Amino acid sequence: MRKYLEVIKILFKTQITYRFDVAMTVLFTFTRILFAYVLWGAIFDQREVINGFTFPMMLSYYIFSSFLSQIEMSDGVSGEIAGRIQAGTFSKYMIIPLNTQGYFIAQTFGAMAFYFIFILPVTILWMAVLQLGFTITGSFSVILVTILMVLLGLLFMIQLNYFLGILAFKFQEISIFLMIKGNLVAFITGTLVPLHFLPQDLVSVLRFFPFYYVTYLPSMLLIGKNEEEAFTGLVVLSVWLAVFTLLNHFAYNKLRVIYDGVGI
Amino acid sequence: MIIQTTNLTKTYRLFEKEAGLQGSIKSLFHRKYTYKTALSDFNLSVSEGEFIGLIGPNGAGKTTLVKMLTGIIAPTSGDLSVLGYYPNKLENTFKKQYAVVMGQKSQLFFELSAGDTFLLFKELYGISNEEYKKNLDYFIHLFGVETLLNVQVRTLSLGERMKMELIVALLHNPKVLFLDEPTIGLDAIAQRQIRSFLKEVNETRGTTILLTSHYMEDIKSLCKRCIVVNRGMKIYDGSTEAMFDRYQTHKKITLSFTEETAIELPQNCVPVEQNPLKSIFMVPLDISQEIIYKLMKEYSLSDISIEEDEIGSVVERIYNEGQVKR
Incomplete structure (x- = not known):
């Protein structure tokens, strides 16, 4: 476990190397909140409630889902794996005594740690300073379930991106897979528009897929909505996570033997 | 024997395409592949503590051999055993006993100091605090890099970076060290320093070293035994001195x-x-x-x-x- 912790630490250290980057990221947290405030403020100017959402609810939803999509940094996993396989430098991970899947999970959590340590407190601070109306569930158990769901969701996304990355052993060029995944995820996770606004039949289908529970449901739970879906969410996510963990284990062992390490 | 290979062969499948637009369109419908044997029926036995030079022109098969010995790639056929393991199984117990340094590839984190990478490798290899301190002190003094430990890797010179790469590789006292062109691109002073460092590691720690290099001086001053590879085949295996006496005419x-x-x-x-x-x-x-x-x-x-x-x-x-x- 200590070795994974050290991977988390080293990735976190790389995130805070450049002061200007850190300062700008923190600053943009403020602008994001401000833009959301202005945008949704204009929309809610005419009506008090849209589709069951009040202005503070919508703003809170946006802030939660935006934060969750920011900490979901697994995109880098598929890019890095594919890039290194293509360049012949993936061997870097094959020669160290560490499970490759575990390394990438730890690496992503290391990058994520930056957002928990810097962005979360700053977001809370700005909201307090700007005195924005804010809605959050009062149920401690819902918050705990949400944290667990977020964790499972992040792990699933890392596994998905790991799977797409190691496909480069076979296909070399995987940008088409990444593009499909990117579009799908942006839509299904509800980052663009709350899924609540979509036709209910479509939303029912989406509930069988893990993306629904990565950003959308945790954000809804935090503003006190959809609590009845929490348990189903944990089950669906756990099943998908288990499937992809096994799939990755077998796919990696099968595909890595065709690796030629060309480029070294 | 610490390394043993019998009839080791590696064949690569290469995608082939005619030049021009017509060739590109044709290859969409009909894929053409050629096969290149990078290493053919290669037999090798290495005893503990040996310092072996592996030489040959570009594309001779040296790096392919190193990649197979370290488990990075799987052989097409033949038998292979390193420290009693089949390398491509990639077992952690095996990985903890060897190290590999490739001249143009890096294990260092460029944004951070070399010290940060050392700490990571301490945990990856489960090195105790005492051993880590002892080894680190030994290597940084040997290389004279005491003042560079906390400097961002990105700002180090090529020679300084190579010294750090070698320290990372040796921190866990590997039994076998594979070096692929470690002195490539370095100036004469840095090359000499690295040579004397490697000599000391081999003599005092008993580390078995397999070195590929294009530099005559690397091979002459370090390796008692030399293996020459050309077109995937071993064409000489014996004393370095005898080889140069006979062929350096x-x-x-x-x-x-x-x-x-x-x-x-x-x-x-x-x-x-x-x-x-x-x-x-x-x-x-x-x-x-x-x-x-x-x-x-x-x-x-x-x-x-x-x-x-x-x-x-x-x-x-x-x-x-x-x-x-x-």
């Missing part, structure tokens, strides 16, 4: 003249480059002194340099001799 002489000169090369000399102000040629080793003396007497020289035969020429002679025997 020429010296390369460069003469620079004070004024335009038409030089008449003595018999047995092979011209490499000739112009009125400069003449480069190869001279047989046994008559080199006599010829140099004669040329210095006969011509007005502004400079003269005498170099040893390049590794490439030595390999070529071994290869040609093998062809003739066949």
Whole structure:
């Protein structure tokens, strides 16, 4: 476990190397909140409630889902794996005594740690300073379930991106897979528009897929909505996570033997 | 034996496409592949504590061999055992017993200091605090890099970075160290430092070292045993000294003249480059002194340099001799 912790630490250290980057990221947290405030403020100017959402609810939803999509940094996993396989430098991970899947999970959590340590407190601070109306569930158990769901969701996304990355052993060029995944995820996770606004039949289908529970449901739970879906969410996510963990284990062992390490 | 290979063979499948637009469209519908044997029926036995040089021209199969010995790639056929393990199984217990340094690839985190990477590797290899401190002190003093430990890797010179790469690789006391062109691109001073460092590690720690290099000096000063690979086949395996005695048969002489000169090369000399102000040629080793003396007497020289035969020429002679025997 200590070795994974050290991977988390080293990735976190790389995130805070450049002061200007850190300062700008923190600053943009403020602008994001401000833009959301202005945008949704204009929309809610005419009506008090849209589709069951009040202005503070919508703003809170946006802030939660935006934060969750920011900490979901697994995109880098598929890019890095594919890039290194293509360049012949993936061997870097094959020669160290560490499970490759575990390394990438730890690496992503290391990058994520930056957002928990810097962005979360700053977001809370700005909201307090700007005195924005804010809605959050009062149920401690819902918050705990949400944290667990977020964790499972992040792990699933890392596994998905790991799977797409190691496909480069076979296909070399995987940008088409990444593009499909990117579009799908942006839509299904509800980052663009709350899924609540979509036709209910479509939303029912989406509930069988893990993306629904990565950003959308945790954000809804935090503003006190959809609590009845929490348990189903944990089950669906756990099943998908288990499937992809096994799939990755077998796919990696099968595909890595065709690796030629060309480029070294 | 610490390393043992029998009939080790690696064949790569290469995608082939005719040049031009027509070729690109054709290859959309009909894929064409060729097969290239990078290493063929390669037999190798290495004992503990040996320092072996692996030489050969580009594309000879040296790096392919190192990649198979470290488990990075799987062989196409043949048997392979390193420290009793089949490398491509990638077992952690195996990985903890060897290290590999590739001249142009890095394990260091460029944004951070080398010290940060050392801490990561301490945990990855489960090195105890005492051993880590002892090894780190030993290596940083040996290399004289005490003041560079906390400097961002990105700002280090190539030579300094290579020293750090070697320290990362050796922190866990590996039994076998694979080095693929560790001195490539380094200046003469850095090359010499790295050579003396490797010599000390081999002699005092008993680390088995397999070194691939294009530099004659690396092989001559470090490796008692040398293996020559050409076109995927082993064409020499034996004493380095004997190999150079037998196959390093020429010296390369460069003469620079004070004024335009038409030089008449003595018999047995092979011209490499000739112009009125400069003449480069190869001279047989046994008559080199006599010829140099004669040329210095006969011509007005502004400079003269005498170099040893390049590794490439030595390999070529071994290869040609093998062809003739066949």
